[in-house]
Amino acid sequence: MDRPERPRLAWGLTGSGHYLRECLDLANELEDVDLFLSRAGEEVLHMYGHPLTGLREGFRIFRDNTASAAPVGLFYHGHYHTVVIAPATSNTVAKCVAGISDSLPTNIFAQAGKCRIPSIVFACDTAPQMETESPSDWVTVYPRPIDLENTRRLTDFDQVVVVETFDALQAALRTRLAAVERELGATAPARQRSGLAT
Numbered sequence: 001m002d003r004p005e006r007p008r009l010a011w012g013l014t015g016s017g018h019y020l021r022e023c024l025d026l027a028n029e030l031e032d033v034d035l036f037l038s039r040a041g042e043e044v045l046h047m048y049g050h051p052l053t054g055l056r057e058g059f060r061i062f063r064d065n066t067a068s069a070a071p072v073g074l075f076y077h078g079h080y081h082t083v084v085i086a087p088a089t090s091n092t093v094a095k096c097v098a099g100i101s102d103s104l105p106t107n108i109f110a111q112a113g114k115c116r117i118p119s120i121v122f123a124c125d126t127a128p129q130m131e132t133e134s135p136s137d138w139v140t141v142y143p144r145p146i147d148l149e150n151t152r153r154l155t156d157f158d159q160v161v162v163v164e165t166f167d168a169l170q171a172a173l174r175t176r177l178a179a180v181e182r183e184l185g186a187t188a189p190a191r192q193r194s195g196l197a198t
């Protein structure tokens with residue numbers, strides 16, 4: 001497989017509604033983003049009013065429909081400079097911490113680690129009590145100690161930035177994309193159309 005001229009950003013979408021719209025808007029501001037959906041992520045996108053047909057206008061989309069997570073082969077050939085998983089469910093965070101890769105988002109996280117590609121994870125479970133958006137209204141949830149512990153343990157991983165707020169996600173992306181531009185020079189793939197440009 002040929003190496004691409006310009007690597008892209010791999011964005012994992014899991015089955016979480018937490019800041020989902022904001023995450024999609026942010027991904028939409030960037031160029032060269034591919035979405036990697038978990039099966040739950042695909043369902044939740046529909047529930048929150050984001051059908052795949054609309055998303056395909058802005059993104060290349062990989063659905064979770066192969067047992068081997070076939071698209072991760074792209075990671076071995078320099079197709080991606082960064083992995084973002086946002087928002088990340090407690091399920092996906094737990095699997096990432098345990099080294100389990102059985103969905104597209106957990107597979108791209110694992111392959112990023114094995115290929116020494118930096119990752120940014122926006123964890124949903126960050127406090128004992130949180131307000132989050134359901135498809136119909138705002139609700140209060142109470143992440144369990146195990147959920148909070150998994151989020152904390154993920155911060156120990158090399159080349160993984162764990163962010164707990166949407167603002168922190170924007171800041172981490174800005175930092176990472178500036179680094180990508182430096183690494184790749186004037187032809188950097190991560191040029192942006194709007195606000196995040198540095």
Ligand SMILES: Cc1cc2nc3c(=O)[nH]c(=O)nc-3n(C[C@H](O)[C@H](O)[C@H](O)COP(=O)(O)O)c2cc1C
Nearest residue numbers: 014015016017018038040041089090091092103124
């Ligand atoms: C409307 C809706 C919203 C959800 N939001 C969250 C969430 O914010 N955080 C979370 O951990 N799970 C959430 N879930 C549950 C996950 O989708 C479920 O745990 C799923 O198995 C996660 O799979 P994944 O991690 O492979 O995407 C939500 C489910 C539904 C139906």
